[in-house]
Amino acid sequence: MKVLSTTAGLLLAAAATAPAAVNFRTQVWPVLAKNCVECHRAPYKDNAGKMIEPKGRLRLDGAGGIMKGGNEGESVVAGDPDKSPLYQRILLPIDHEDAMPPKGKGKPLSFNDSELIKEWIIDGADFGDWKGSDAGAPVAAKAAPKTADPLAAGATIAPEAAKQKISSLGALVTPIVKDSPLLRIEWVSGAGAIGDKEVVELAAVAGNISELDLSGTKITDEALTTVAKFPRLTWLKLNGTAVTDAGVAKLKGLVNLNYLNLHSTNVSDTSLTTLTGLRKLRQVYLWKTRVTPGEAAKFAKSIPDLRVALE
Ligand code: HEC
Incomplete structure (x- = not known):
């Protein structure tokens, strides 16, 4: 708050x-x-x-x-x-x-x-x-581990081949807890080589992705058209990318989103209007963006228990 x-x-x-x-x-x-x-x-x-x-x-x-x-x-x-x-x-x-x-x-x-x-x-x-x-x-x-998580309900374990394909892009693909169908995907190194085209490959496990780190990649707003189709996404890092308000606008259906990192991107106050609709958000990082302190404070109050870090 x-x-x-x-x-x-x-x-x-x-x-x-x-x-x-x-x-x-x-x-x-x-x-x-x-x-x-x-x-x-x-x-x-x-x-x-x-x-x-x-x-x-x-x-x-x-x-x-x-x-x-x-x-x-x-x-x-x-x-x-x-x-x-x-x-x-x-x-x-x-x-x-x-x-x-x-x-x-x-x-x-x-x-x-x-x-x-x-x-x-x-x-x-x-x-x-x-x-x-x-x-x-x-x-x-x-x-019970995260499989008892309501978010995992209806999700099936992602096919090995699909995971392999994503790993071959240099990504680390791991269940968020042991035996969960929900996945975390991140690049520990080599993120700089990942762009919109590679993100399209993630769609093969769209229903499994719960945590996704695209920070420091060369994605543009285009990649968020794919990301917007990950219904179980709770944790998303986009910091240090070329993402703008137009990209963030595509995320308006990601109702499970809890954590969003947009620091060092080109987003402005316009994005806050989109994000206010995501009622499960609890942590949003807006450091080094064009978001203004006044609007950030209003935004922080618009969702219960939301923490907004601006600087
Ligand atoms: C100066 C004393 C004090 C300190 C320090 C303190 N607490 Fe408490 N805590 C209390 C009191 C008094 C209660 C009972 C009243 C209440 O439920 O708010 C309580 C209750 C709780 C409860 C609820 C327990 C229950 O089932 O009723 C939790 C959980 C809790 N504290 C966690 C913490 C954590 C975590 C920390 C450290 C970050 C912490 N407390 C530090 C005094 C303290």
């Missing part, structure tokens, strides 16, 4: 956190330990000898507690950050009564830290060999 002013560096760093699997022990745990565990840990006696229970009866100091949740039930639904209070509460505006850490009791998490938690949940909330201080407590069975 607010326009985030991030520095260029932070924004790039945030964008870069997405691809690799997040490691709980080295990446997520330090964030929880620093910001949350003070209030969400094993019961202890304070100086006056009074028993202090974990707030909300939620313990975040061990894998068992994190999966068990608190008074309001589960805190983490593996594969689904939208249904995970642990992530939802850190996203809330600081003045919201459910925001974590509570107002005045700690600094809101940085964008990077919230992204790490989100990615960890999307990856399946895997603790690896980390158990934390409630070692011994059973870790609840992992929730």
Whole structure:
């Protein structure tokens, strides 16, 4: 609901956190330990000898507690950050009564830290060999992977041959979680050689693509005619391309879009009119575009829980 002013560096760093699997022990745990565990840990006696229970009866100091949740039930639904209070509460505006850490009791998490938690949940909330201080407590069975995701309903596993063909263009083609029919397609290197013609090849798996990174490619608005036909697209990076408002206008049917990166493109305020119709958008990057701060702020307010990064 607010326009985030991030520095260029932070924004790039945030964008870069997405691809690799997040490691709980080295990446997520330090964030929880620093910001949350003070209030969400094993019961202890304070100086006056009074028993202090974990707030909300939620313990975040061990894998068992994190999966068990608190008074309001589960805190983490593996594969689904939208249904995970642990992530939802850190996203809330600081003045919201459910925001974590509570107002005045700690600094809101940085964008990077919230992204790490989100990615960890999307990856399946895997603790690896980390158990934390409630070692011994059973870790609840992992929730069903993304295949239980309503978005995956009706999608069939993409044919191997079609995936191979796309890989042969230098793309990395991976299921978004193990055994999911939904795919993530990105170019780790060689993006500069990819243009509109190559993007046409992706249409062979149109119903499978959920995450697509076309940043730094030489695509034009033309490629978005193809991209507009990916009904399950939730995550799209177009930063550093020649895309303009005319291209963004083609995306108006991508109702599942949650994340859109348009930084360093030629888009202007005109694109915001298109994007306002995409009610599931939560993160939009508009740094180094012609979008004006006033319109960006209006846009941010037009969709609940939308974060807009302009600089
Ligand atoms: C200064 C104390 C404090 C800190 C720090 C804090 N919380 Fe909380 N938390 C609370 C209190 C109090 C509640 C219970 C009231 C409520 O539900 O809002 C709570 C409740 C919660 C709940 C809901 C539990 C349930 O099932 O009812 C979640 C999830 C949560 N916190 C996550 C976090 C996360 C994640 C962090 C760190 C980013 C954090 N909290 C940091 C005090 C804190």
